[in-house]
Amino acid sequence: MAVEDEEYEALPMGVGTGVHMLAGAMAGISEHAVMFPVDSIKTRMQVFSTSPAAVYSSLGNAVARISSTEGLRTLWRGVASVIVGAGPAHALYFGTYELVKETTGGNRPGHHVAATALAGACATISHDALMNPFDVIKQRMQLYGSSYRNVAQCARSVYQNEGLIAFYVSYPTTLMMTVPFTAVQFSTYESMKKFLNPEGTYSPLTHVTAGGIAGGVAAAVTTPLDVAKTLLQTRGTSDDIRIRNARGMVDAFKIIWQRNGIWGFARGISPRVLTYMPSNALCWLCYEFFKVVIGDASRGSSHATVAVP
Template identity: 70%
Template sequence: MEGEIDYEGLPDHAGLGVHMLAGALAGISEHAIMFPVDSIKTRMQVLSPSPAALYSGMSHAITRISSTEGLRTLWRGVASVIAGAGPAHAVQFATLEAVKEMMGKREGSAAWLSTGVAGASAAITSDAVMTPFDVIKQRMQVHNSAYRSVITCARTVYRTEGLGAFYVSYPTTLLMSIPFTAVQFSIYEQTSRIINPKRAYDPLSHVAAGGIAGAVAAAVTTPLDVAKTLLQTRGTSQDMEIRQARGISDAVRLIWRRDGFKGFARGLTPRVLTFVPSNALCWMCYEFFKAALRLENGPPPRTTQV
């Protein structure tokens, strides 16, 4: 066999900067490519009394949006997520690697604990950066949004609702992101150990492990994502009860009273469909950039060839 490189064992020439840059590039790639599906997910999760803003499923949403607003609408707000994804993912992966290093290499059940703690820590720091950008993004994604630019949206929200509007969903986001990130990183690490035991640079194994991790994490945290969407888009609603929601308890009560259990599954399909390829892409890009940036010279490491 030739070309086999244990890329995780390469000399750490660039230190923490490698993980930050790799994470930033991976995050931007992930969010930009899957943004239209995320827009559909947001539309499906918003509680609205308007029949024009109600969608029975993903295909129905695509058909209605394309015929009444044009598919370009699905890209509205992408500038906000790109602006936030870079620094947020840089912080996320830097925290992940730092905590994993601090806790040391572990095996068996201890490995799940190590990656879980590292993932939860990464969620706390990255969400502190990303939440305001996510609020702006979702305000621009909703049906009949009045906002056409990120700056205009940010200024309007700040002027009419104050700084707190950008962080009203932060506790809910953490309640969702901590288990999401912990589950994602744990499943990614353990799946990688199974399908890529030599830990060689192998894009296919990174894609497979990332996709599986994203699907599971997205599915189990969808109910919290519905509550987060309600809080982040409350300022665009004409419903005073929604506009006055102050936190996760208010959001959960509203969703339960109006839609019951099914309300917490709103947007499940597009959310999972978003995270399978986006998570796969994110991990593939992260592992690629990490390996490539850690080499002083020459091309990125090649996959194992027999």
């Protein structure tokens, strides 16, 4: 059979998981680095602050005020944390996803929403266990008036003042958010990809479109849980005793409801959706691209090894 007839996802024997993990790591770093400034604004809009300088009415208002008072470079503060964590976390994420999807029959012809949703949920549990501490550090550094200037300083301060629990107090809430987020995202992405590209060929436009739609839908649906997660991850910086003593998702939900009512659960929805649509599109584009490039290189190496004189 000619090499050209192989499907781009048909990876060589023995290298499939490694390719998916390496492609996922590259995709994760690309995604988080590019969209980090919008994520910083989202974090600030979700935090309950008593300082008028840290209250923003909209995405545009936040950009204007931050650029005029702090400088746009402020929006990149904490990016090192997600770059350090995103590589290994996304490698584990995509490696788990592809392994579980293959095991549960998600790669067979046709639509297999349950298999892809399960694979996405398993991938999320493993990813968040590794990424949660880095996310806590990132959000502490993103806050208005943050005194942290590097990842190590922030990590030491949080550990010394609040203990190890501070890095994982939001983990149950994070899972409550990211498991449905990933289930919606992956099932939407796979369905859209098969609808837009039934031949299953490598198509950057398909990956961008399907990834963007999937990210936007999943982000909007899970915003209430993201608000609760942000409250828990930044509680140690608050001067509000109730927020500082919040122990989990139930406490966070009560505080949000009492402070802002139903609208409190939509805090930061615009920058969140605007973050996840392009970042998810970029993530899938990079993932599929690196999967092709690394897979082709692996095929070339494999063919060279078994070549008959």
